[in-house]
Amino acid sequence: MKVQRFLARDRFPSLLARLEEAGYDVIGPQVRDHAIVFDALASVEALPRGITDDQAPGRYRLAASSSDRYFDWATGPQALKPLTFAPRETLWTSETRDDGTLVFRERLPEARPTAVIGVRACDLAALAIHDRHFLHGAAPDPHYRARRENLFLVAVNCARSAATCFCTATGDGPRVTHGHDLALGELDDGFVVEAHTDRGRELLATLDTSEATAEALAEVEAGLARAADQQHRRLPAGSLPEQLQAAVAHPHWQDLDDRCLTCGNCTAVCPTCFCQTHVDAISLDGREASHVRQWETCFNPDHSYIHGTVIRAERPQRYRQWLTHKFGTWVAQYGRSGCVGCGRCIAWCPVGIDVTEELAALSQAPTNAPDEAPAPTPGRVPGTVPSKAQGQAPAPNRREGKDD
Numbered sequence: 459m460k461v462q463r464f465l466a467r468d469r470f471p472s473l474l475a476r477l478e479e480a481g482y483d484v485i486g487p488q489v490r491d492h493a494i495v496f497d498a499l500a501s502v503e504a505l506p507r508g509i510t511d512d513q514a515p516g517r518y519r520l521a522a523s524s525s526d527r528y529f530d531w532a533t534g535p536q537a538l539k540p541l542t543f544a545p546r547e548t549l550w551t552s553e554t555r556d557d558g559t560l561v562f563r564e565r566l567p568e569a570r571p572t573a574v575i576g577v578r579a580c581d582l583a584a585l586a587i588h589d590r591h592f593l594h595g596a597a598p599d600p601h602y603r604a605r606r607e608n609l610f611l612v613a614v615n616c617a618r619s620a621a622t623c624f625c626t627a628t629g630d631g632p633r634v635t636h637g638h639d640l641a642l643g644e645l646d647d648g649f650v651v652e653a654h655t656d657r658g659r660e661l662l663a664t665l666d667t668s669e670a671t672a673e674a675l676a677e678v679e680a681g682l683a684r685a686a687d688q689q690h691r692r693l694p695a696g697s698l699p700e701q702l703q704a705a706v707a708h709p710h711w712q713d714l715d716d717r718c719l720t721c722g723n724c725t726a727v728c729p730t731c732f733c734q735t736h737v738d739a740i741s742l743d744g745r746e747a748s749h750v751r752q753w754e755t756c757f758n759p760d761h762s763y764i765h766g767t768v769i770r771a772e773r774p775q776r777y778r779q780w781l782t783h784k785f786g787t788w789v790a791q792y793g794r795s796g797c798v799g800c801g802r803c804i805a806w807c808p809v810g811i812d813v814t815e816e817l818a819a820l821s822q823a824p825t826n827a828p829d830e831a832p833a834p835t836p837g838r839v840p841g842t843v844p845s846k847a848q849g850q851a852p853a854p855n856r857r858e859g860k861d862d
């Protein structure tokens with residue numbers, strides 16, 4: 459049953475207090491280094507009150523808001539990804555004993571109950587995608603699970619969109635519909651609080667709330683409509699997997715060679731990207747080793763290094779891999795595209811490459827004939843180089859453990 463109550467602004471601190479009393483570490487959005495990021499939240503005073511964001515391709519700036527609200531901004535560079543899929547963590551260690559036997563020890567994180575305030579609809583959609591990948595595949599990830607099962611999520615319905623947002627085009631926002639415990643709709647004088655789970659209802663019952671009036675509910679709806687209306691980026695009509703498959707030799711990929719720096723920023727900020735690499739760090743005496751997993755990007759040529767060959771040696775191939783996986787083959791893998799329309803990859807791309815514009819160009823028939831497309835280098839398979847780093851074998855402590 460849907461429970462909606464009104465929490466006056468001066469009682470908002472009690473939400474943090476109740477979460478802490480319930481045993482949660484509370485995380486919330488805060489300004490750090492000129493960006494809004496999630497961090498441990500000591501009080502509501504640390505929230506980005508009266509601050510908004512100005513986003514465009516290659517641009518992210520904070521500015522004073524015309525309102526005194528806490529959540530008058532769209533997205534920061536992070537979603538929930540770093541809280542569940544750690545940027546770097548040890549998965550297991552090994553030790554060689556004096557008798558020569560090897561002992562392996564699993565290293566699970568000591569995850570604490572954590573409440574996150576300020577999660578957006580697109581963040582929840584990305585979390586659902588990661589749940590599918592990390593929890594519901596053939597080999598569920600215990601590290602992800604340990605953190606994920608400890609989350610209590612307080613979401614916020616968006617009342618404004620950044621210029622880079624396109625969650626209406628992917629169907630993931632701006633309304634919070636699933637995956638949360640509580641959802642807030644912020645008004646000038648307080649919040650409409652909606653409980654979505656039993657534990658959300660239990661926590662809501664401990665707050666000093668009043669009935670949510672029809673006017674308050676209508677204002678939340680008006681904010682959602684405004685946020686949707688502010689979005690102008692669209693995705694091409696029709697089947698993107700089919701269009702991308704048909705565009706595999708499209709000359710537009712070569713156009714990206716002049717623009718994409720292959721820096722990997724887009725994959726770092728993307729809430730659904732989960733590429734990873736595994737590295738074994740071995741002690742000097744060779745008796746102990748730590749097996750470490752860290753975020754990787756498909757824009758790194760090493761990521762496609764397989765047995766003497768970099769599969770995607772050239773920059774357009776790596777952009778093509780990212781885009782065709784995200785919007786094309788992801789659908790066959792997970793039943794939906796890997797994009798939730800958050801727009802982070804657009805804002806945080808240093809040269810302002812915009813996925814929606816690239817997809818629009820790729821969905822058009824090429825202007826030059828196929829036989830005018832760039833010819834592969836003679837003497838080798840298109841898109842491969844003989845070996846990594848002038849033919850050197852990979853470093854001995856590097857295992858080829860990649861995932862994309």
Ligand code: SF4
Pocket residue numbers: 717718719720721722723724725757806807808809810811
């Ligand atoms: S698209 Fe932009 S952010 Fe992504 S790798 Fe290329 S230059 Fe970097």
Ligand code: SF4
Pocket residue numbers: 724727728729730731784796797798799800801802803804813
């Ligand atoms: S591809 Fe870009 S817009 Fe889509 S979810 Fe990733 S960062 Fe957000």
